[in-house]
Amino acid sequence: ETGVTQTPRHLVMGMTNKKSLKCEQHLGHNAMYWYKQSAKKPLELMFVYSLEERVENNSVPSRFSPECPNSSHLFLHLHTLQPEDSALYLCASSQRTGGLDGGYTFGSGTRLTVV
Amino acid sequence: DAKTTQPTSMDCAEGRAANLPCNHSTISGNEYVYWYRQIHSQGPQYIIHGLKNNETNEMASLIITEDRKSSTLILPHATLRDTAVYYCIVRDRGSSNTGKLIFGQGTTLQVKP
Numbered sequence: 286e287t288g289v290t291q292t293p294r295h296l297v298m299g300m301t302n303k304k305s306l307k308c309e310q311h312l313g314h315n316a317m318y319w320y321k322q323s324a325k326k327p328l329e330l331m332f333v334y335s336l337e338e339r340v341e342n343n344s345v346p347s348r349f350s351p352e353c354p355n356s357s358h359l360f361l362h363l364h365t366l367q368p369e370d371s372a373l374y375l376c377a378s379s380q381r382t383g384g385l386d387g388g389y390t391f392g393s394g395t396r397l398t399v400v
Numbered sequence: 401d402a403k404t405t406q407p408t409s410m411d412c413a414e415g416r417a418a419n420l421p422c423n424h425s426t427i428s429g430n431e432y433v434y435w436y437r438q439i440h441s442q443g444p445q446y447i448i449h450g451l452k453n454n455e456t457n458e459m460a461s462l463i464i465t466e467d468r469k470s471s472t473l474i475l476p477h478a479t480l481r482d483t484a485v486y487y488c489i490v491r492d493r494g495s496s497n498t499g500k501l502i503f504g505q506g507t508t509l510q511v512k513p
Binding site for chain 1: 444449491500505
């Protein structure tokens with residue numbers, strides 16, 4: 286365990302379903318991130334939250350809706366996804382600014398398959 | 401963020417040192433060099449980072465050239481469990497932003513018995 290927990294580990298959903306991915310950290314970090322990793326492609330940064338405020342949305346389609354209710358929890362709400370959205374979704378956390386931290390701590394990811 | 405260039409893949413014999421190069425010729429003065437690795441289907445794992453001095457921790461050593469245009473990650477005694485994709489990332493850790501990590505393709509290191 287890295288200190289960042291993602292659930293579920295695996296998810297299969299139909300294109301008309303609504304589901305949510307959950308990320309939880311108890312590292313005292315105040316910034317959280319969603320990344321997408323498709324097969325044979327680099328990680329793509331989707332969303333950035335700093336102090337529970339969304340500070341970046343990298344042109345992600347509206348069928349992905351993030352939510353950060355507090356500094357320890359991050360959700361990714363999914364609806365009407367497409368098969369090409371099948372990927373590994375990774376959550377990470379970090380200290381917002383400064384310090385001599387070791388960068389980001391990643392969770393183990395949720396493997397999403399859209400059928 | 402500055403761009404990095406890494407070889408696509410490398411092999412290393414088990415027990416030998418693995419030396420992974422990275423070019424970052426456009427790095428700016430306030431950008432750090434970070435290394436992460438990703439073992440198959442897991443989240444990336446932080447390895448080490450540095451600004452201009454060489455750094456060492458329990459996992460690896462980081463050698464940064466004097467002009468900071470390139471660096472080398474050294475795994476001193478590679479094991480089969482070090483087989484992974486290794487990412488070299490330059491990151492602005494200025495106080496005004498979250499210093500986001502942008503990943504490239506990385507180097508796939510295969511450690512062989």
